[in-house]
Amino acid sequence: MRISHSLEESHAIAAVLAKQLVGGERIILIGDLGAGKTTFTQGLVAALGSTARVKSPTFTVMNEYPVTGHPTIHRVVHCDMYRFTAPEELRALELEEYQSPDTVLIIEWPDALPTVDWHPTHIVRIGHIDEHSRSIVIEEVGE
């Protein structure tokens, strides 16, 4: 577990994960409202070398960020299940189309659909400690 005391530290922790990625990963982000899931994603996307403007996908559902200059990763797809209420709604997203070796898939609020098995390669858990501090746990899921 890492403790972040600032936006910059959260970005740095995300950058550590970014260094391990090669493409094809499926990362789920778990944390309450305001925990910093989008902040973490901003750090991760920037660390992959992308200048894309990473914003919360709560209403847009899915944002796509191009990555240039990385040897194997060419895009990050940033999804948010916050507004989803039933697993059937997932089919409409055609997520399998975004599962390719040059793509990193990031899913916020996977817990909104508790019956779905996300088959994540990484689970990131972000917890509130106090107004400025967060606990961040990155777990790599074995095959």
Add this chain to the structure above:
Amino acid sequence: MRILAIETSCDETAVAVAHDIDDVIQIETSLVRSQIDIHTVYGGVVPEVGARQHLEMIMPMIARAVRPDGAGIDAIAVTAGPGLAPALRVGVEVAKTLAWTWGKPLVPVCHLEGHIYANWIGDEKTLGTVTIPAFPILALIVSGGHTELVLMRDHGQFERLGETLDDAAGEAFDKVARMLGLPYPGGPAIDALALKGNPHAFAFPRPMLNRDDAMFSFSGLKTAVLYELRKDDTRLTDEGFRADIAASFQEAIVETLVEKTMRTAGKCAPKSIVLAGGVAANALLRNRLTVAAEHRGIPMFLPPFRYSLDNAAMIAAAGYYRAQHGDFTDPLTLVAHPNQDI
């Protein structure tokens, strides 16, 4: 010119038919799926799923709006982006098919541009007295997915001056509403509850006001509300406390939006300011912006309520001006652009 417009960029399936009278757009038909009795159109149960829902609803809705041979329609406008790829594709493919088989010109429209053009739609009640915004226009687009300041020098000429770095304003409204146990969508619920509260009860941050640019950030404001609530959550049962939180939060977000808009107006000297997007329905934002614009002597345009949320009438309006400039696309090659920029 009479236009058929189709919008399926996210949650809403929408179809509209419009024509112009002296450059003011008159809406003949505007159908929005969530606002109509689905059974009367579709005659059955519709799946509660995004793109599937668009697929099931789009043709029955078009059949209600136009004749089967497309007679009387001069052009077809469709939202090509930005939005959710599988949802966008439904509208784009239907529009392409109709344009090709009917032999009508096809006009792709940007969803954000559409929101701005809601301000060119004549309201039935004010027919004949409607004026349209003069260029250059400063547009504040505020919705669940977007918070942007856009300078529009002429039809089709847009420059983004600023946007949110994290959450959109509408999203902040919705998430604070959820913290307060209010129903979705949260914007109208906060608006109503705030009327009973004290807007100065809590000093929530006015994010990014210390920065001399047109950027926004609402994630920190959302978190500030969360931490105020966490201090003692037994207060949440007190209606007066919840009203004070709603009012103080709304005050912070509206003050930030208005202040940033007016500062930007001070730099780019627009001849008009327009409000656009779903949060344009917020009464406090409408009032404050109008007062601030009046103070600076800049005419302020507010979109009719019913064309603030996602709809196809605004796409018809944007499509009309693009069509006036011959901005057509080959129906065989148009593709949806989920990441399209204004």
